Amino acid sequence: MAGEHRLLLDNAQQLVLVCTKGEKYLLQAGMQDLAVLDNASVVIGTDGCVKAVGHADVIRQQFSEASFEKIIDCSGKCILPGLVDAHTHPVWAGDRVHEFAMKLAGASYMDIHQAGGGIHFTVEHTQKASEEELFNTFKHRLLRMLRTGTTLVECKSGYGLNLETELKMLRVIEQARRLLDSNISSTYCGAHSVPKGKNATEATDDIISNHLPKLKELNLNGEIHVNNIDVFCEKGVFDLNCTRRILQAGKGIGLQINFHGDELHPMKSAELGAELGAQAISHLEEISDEGIAAMASAKCAAVLLPTTAYMLRLKQPQARKMLKEGVIVALGSDFNPNAYCYSMPMVMHLACVNMKMSMKEALAAATINAAYALGRSHMHGSIENGKQGDLIIINSSRWEHLIYQFGGHQELIEYVIVKGKVIYKNEGIMGY
Numbered sequence: 001m002a003g004e005h006r007l008l009l010d011n012a013q014q015l016v017l018v019c020t021k022g023e024k025y026l027l028q029a030g031m032q033d034l035a036v037l038d039n040a041s042v043v044i045g046t047d048g049c050v051k052a053v054g055h056a057d058v059i060r061q062q063f064s065e066a067s068f069e070k071i072i073d074c075s076g077k078c079i080l081p082g083l084v085d086a087h088t089h090p091v092w093a094g095d096r097v098h099e100f101a102m103k104l105a106g107a108s109y110m111d112i113h114q115a116g117g118g119i120h121f122t123v124e125h126t127q128k129a130s131e132e133e134l135f136n137t138f139k140h141r142l143l144r145m146l147r148t149g150t151t152l153v154e155c156k157s158g159y160g161l162n163l164e165t166e167l168k169m170l171r172v173i174e175q176a177r178r179l180l181d182s183n184i185s186s187t188y189c190g191a192h193s194v195p196k197g198k199n200a201t202e203a204t205d206d207i208i209s210n211h212l213p214k215l216k217e218l219n220l221n222g223e224i225h226v227n228n229i230d231v232f233c234e235k236g237v238f239d240l241n242c243t244r245r246i247l248q249a250g251k252g253i254g255l256q257i258n259f260h261g262d263e264l265h266p267m268k269s270a271e272l273g274a275e276l277g278a279q280a281i282s283h284l285e286e287i288s289d290e291g292i293a294a295m296a297s298a299k300c301a302a303v304l305l306p307t308t309a310y311m312l313r314l315k316q317p318q319a320r321k322m323l324k325e326g327v328i329v330a331l332g333s334d335f336n337p338n339a340y341c342y343s344m345p346m347v348m349h350l351a352c353v354n355m356k357m358s359m360k361e362a363l364a365a366a367t368i369n370a371a372y373a374l375g376r377s378h379m380h381g382s383i384e385n386g387k388q389g390d391l392i393i394i395n396s397s398r399w400e401h402l403i404y405q406f407g408g409h410q411e412l413i414e415y416v417i418v419k420g421k422v423i424y425k426n427e428g429i430m431g432y
């Protein structure tokens with residue numbers, strides 16, 4: 001094959017494709033057969049998409065007449081798809097390190113929330129922050145995520161609660177979508193908490209009558225691109241009825257339903273999500289057996305968040321039961337001021353140790369299935385012809401090291417590539 005191409009990744013020890021037949025997601029059985037090639041190469045075209053994958057000698061022969069803007073020798077290294085983080089809250093001002101100390105001393109997440117801290121604390125600071133300040137900190141966080149291998153990330157609003165600040169957050173997400181290399185799925189989460197001075201029904205009415213019509217207008221005229229609608233469906237926050245009303249209204253303006261459910265109390269959120277055709281539901285530590293069955297048959301992805309269960313010492317979500325019963329299991333970092341973790345390699349490690357997933361299951365959950373949870377698995381989540389050329393190269397001869405070396409991703413990840421362009425190269429310590 002002649003012609004000009006953007007990138008050749010030559011002769012990797014292992015090339016982890018994840019899947020090969022255009023699967024939109026992998027269920028438990030498919031996760032066991034994760035597609036991995038030995039001594040393999042990848043070609044990315046000038047449009048940023050994958051043009052060829054295969055054994056190195058075959059690719060060399062096929063492309064002997066071609067020219068490449070860049071060639072990377074991957075001998076002894078592994079190539080994996082860019083990681084997908086299916087759940088983050090990355091736009092905010094004011095950290096909550098003081099609350100971490102309170103939780104270590106025994107306070108629960110809800111104790112702090114009901115005393116006016118938690119999300120309320122972050123809302124107060126985010127409302128006061130300028131758009132520029134929010135963008136700068138958000139940018140820094142996205143760059144840190146990229147360095148840990150995340151190339152597609154879901155980003156929520158939800159620390160504004162009033163229309164003005166929610167829109168400020170969504171504009172910040174939009175600016176990043178336009179200016180930075182990260183691929184972003186944007187989520188309106190105005191129902192993240194009940195704002196001070198309103199009850200849940202009043203907040204629900206405000207969202208449906210004022211927030212969503214404005215979002216629809218801004219989405220239509222292209223000022224912002226919001227993809228998903230989210231609600232924190234929880235005892236003392238938004239009950240099932242308010243959640244249903246908000247999600248239905250969001251779906252009515254064309255947003256995918258992707259919400260927080262069954263985290264601290266059993267709420268029947270999973271049953272509701274399945275009924276409403278939700279693309280995904282996150283947390284699910286308290287899901288019912290009926291909820292698991294309903295999500296499996298509705299093909300509604302379960303976005304499990306191992307950092308939250310770990311930091312809040314919650315019971316672990318039942319990953320094994322969900323996998324066994326045919327639920328599409330995905331992973332997210334839940335990066336937020338409560339769970340300060342950017343790293344999907346660490347999330348996969350926690351999923352393996354605490355939720356008893358295998359490394360293959362964790363990788364599928366952090367790639368193709370996380371992309372499915374965002375409705376993006378036709379272009380992301382695996383290395384297949386026609387998909388976006390988002391990849392990471394690790395300096396190890398076995399891909400499992402990305403999960404095994406807890407916290408070792410900083411040294412292991414040598415390149416992060418988005419649309420065939422190297423956007424991060426780890427140069428190591430000076431002089432070594």
Ligand SMILES: N=CN[C@@H](CCC(=O)O)C(=O)O
Nearest residue numbers: 118119232308334336337338
């Ligand atoms: N549970 C609700 N929302 C977040 C926490 C947000 C916060 O505490 O600021 C979560 O997914 O864990």
Ligand SMILES: [Zn+2]
Nearest residue numbers: 087089260334
């Ligand atoms: Zn969350």
